[in-house]
Amino acid sequence: MNTIKKLILSDFTRTKDSKRNFTKIRALFDLSYKNEYTIDDNTWDDLMMNDVFTKLDRTYSSSGEAALYSMLRNPLMDKDKLEKRKNLIELFRKNKELSGNIRYILFNMGFDSKNRLIKMLEGSLVVSKVKFFLYMILGQIVPLLLIILAFAFKEPRFAFGFFILVYLNIYITHKEKNNVTATGIIYLRDLLTAANKISKEDNLALASMTKKIKSALNDKEIKSIDRSTRFIKFITGYGEILEYLSVPFLLEVTNYYKISGILSNSEDKILTLYYLIGEIDALISIASYKEINISNCATPKFLDNTTLKIVDGIHPLLNKPVANSISIEKNGIVLTGTNMSGKSTFLRMMSTNILLAQTFNFVLAKEYEACFLNIVSSISPKDDINSGKSYYLSEAESVLRIIKALDSDIPVFCPIDEIFRGTNPIERISSSAEILSYINRRNAICIVATHDRELSEMLKDQYDFYYFSEDVNNTEGLSFDYKLKEGISNTRNAIKLLDYIGYPKEIIEAAYKKAETLNTNFI
Numbered sequence: 001m002n003t004i005k006k007l008i009l010s011d012f013t014r015t016k017d018s019k020r021n022f023t024k025i026r027a028l029f030d031l032s033y034k035n036e037y038t039i040d041d042n043t044w045d046d047l048m049m050n051d052v053f054t055k056l057d058r059t060y061s062s063s064g065e066a067a068l069y070s071m072l073r074n075p076l077m078d079k080d081k082l083e084k085r086k087n088l089i090e091l092f093r094k095n096k097e098l099s100g101n102i103r104y105i106l107f108n109m110g111f112d113s114k115n116r117l118i119k120m121l122e123g124s125l126v127v128s129k130v131k132f133f134l135y136m137i138l139g140q141i142v143p144l145l146l147i148i149l150a151f152a153f154k155e156p157r158f159a160f161g162f163f164i165l166v167y168l169n170i171y172i173t174h175k176e177k178n179n180v181t182a183t184g185i186i187y188l189r190d191l192l193t194a195a196n197k198i199s200k201e202d203n204l205a206l207a208s209m210t211k212k213i214k215s216a217l218n219d220k221e222i223k224s225i226d227r228s229t230r231f232i233k234f235i236t237g238y239g240e241i242l243e244y245l246s247v248p249f250l251l252e253v254t255n256y257y258k259i260s261g262i263l264s265n266s267e268d269k270i271l272t273l274y275y276l277i278g279e280i281d282a283l284i285s286i287a288s289y290k291e292i293n294i295s296n297c298a299t300p301k302f303l304d305n306t307t308l309k310i311v312d313g314i315h316p317l318l319n320k321p322v323a324n325s326i327s328i329e330k331n332g333i334v335l336t337g338t339n340m341s342g343k344s345t346f347l348r349m350m351s352t353n354i355l356l357a358q359t360f361n362f363v364l365a366k367e368y369e370a371c372f373l374n375i376v377s378s379i380s381p382k383d384d385i386n387s388g389k390s391y392y393l394s395e396a397e398s399v400l401r402i403i404k405a406l407d408s409d410i411p412v413f414c415p416i417d418e419i420f421r422g423t424n425p426i427e428r429i430s431s432s433a434e435i436l437s438y439i440n441r442r443n444a445i446c447i448v449a450t451h452d453r454e455l456s457e458m459l460k461d462q463y464d465f466y467y468f469s470e471d472v473n474n475t476e477g478l479s480f481d482y483k484l485k486e487g488i489s490n491t492r493n494a495i496k497l498l499d500y501i502g503y504p505k506e507i508i509e510a511a512y513k514k515a516e517t518l519n520t521n522f523i
Helices: 003-010 027-031 041-046 049-056 062-073 079-094 096-109 116-124 129-153 156-181 185-199 204-217 220-237 239-246 251-264 267-292 343-360 391-405 425-440 454-458 494-500 505-522
Strands: 308-313 324-328 332-337 367-370 412-417 444-449 463-468 470-473 477-480
Touching: 003 096, 027 062, 027 116, 027 267, 041 049, 041 343, 049 062, 049 267, 049 343, 062 267, 062 343, 079 096, 079 204, 079 267, 079 343, 096 185, 096 267, 116 185, 116 267, 129 156, 129 251, 156 251, 185 204, 185 220, 185 251, 185 267, 204 220, 204 267, 220 251, 220 267, 251 267, 308 343, 324 332, 324 343, 332 343, 332 425, 332 454, 343 367, 343 412, 343 444, 391 412, 391 425, 425 444, 425 454, 494 505
Parallel strands: 332 444, 332 463, 412 444
Antiparallel strands: 308 324, 308 367, 470 477
């Protein structure tokens, strides 16, 4: 056993230190079908899912990264499919030898650093039947004919014609080099090699996956691509040795234009195979992550009624997380509390665990019971200078996404942070109350974090109230327990924070006076 394979087998929980290029990673997802429950870009950004992805990602290939990303963007709403996925994750977690063997295959496939295969399937592949027939004539038929004539008639002019043609073919090869090497054919070859090896893994519990891979490999067009890419890889891998044969007869170039026509008609089949191999890589990655965090993991229980219960849930991005619990059945939740006390993190903790439950059938909690939920959030809307959108307009459009999603069959989980903070208090509170009432009457579980304690009176019959709190003093500084409590927060800390970080006393004292006056007038 070589050193690399030993290292892979012994280091199942290895993390990746490399930076992620999410433009490249999401390319497969962008090419794929989207449904009404796909996590949209706003929600993905709200939940800081690029960072969560990085935490989960231990893949060994570009296809693995792409598949892991696609899985997280496309939660499953099917208990049976989730159970099958969980069983595969547990297989890879417990059978380290199987995981190591597959990872060694994936290691040899490696990463398509410039994402050439996906770009090729997106349309960068040059297809030309005319060039194929022309290069077949110039590279194989005419040279062979000139060689035969030269020997048959012992006529130097035929030999001279052959050498002239060789120079022409050298020029053609040079001009076509970018078309051949700048595509993803080499990585496609590596993908096919890996697929063939993984399909031969003899494990009954993995049979459902290997059967799909074998079926994809047995397709007539994929078999043709397999043969042609094998030849191109062979020439490319031993270029200096075979160049004297390949260039005069345009073997590589002709083979490229032969395969390009087949590839252009087989994009879906190639993407299917790419995803299947990536799916295995992604599931091993999740198995690795789960192995490290097994003491914090639980299997979710999916219910038919609209409910959500999380016991001691934590967020994957926190090194020292504080666990929190919540149970939501009939009413929504209004979450109050001061700055930095943990409201936004709590919203993301709940959302991320819902997503983990519905993609990989585990949660970072002691218990999880819920119906299937369509996650649509409004946590971090931004103003858009380029489109001329104000912050308030971005907020309004963000919340409208939630309202439109309420028409779907699956209940909507809608975490909202500081609804309509971009406008004046009177209109903010009145419109917020009506929107939250509307959402609560529909098929949804809504949790909204706010500083507007006035909402509590307006929503007291429809929402339950929880809060986070803190202590600020000049001796110990900021002190947060990050624990969820029932009720409504009666404290504010914005001016205290200014005082704590060193703002002039003159500003602090005047701010307190103005706040007291404004509060009296507002009430």
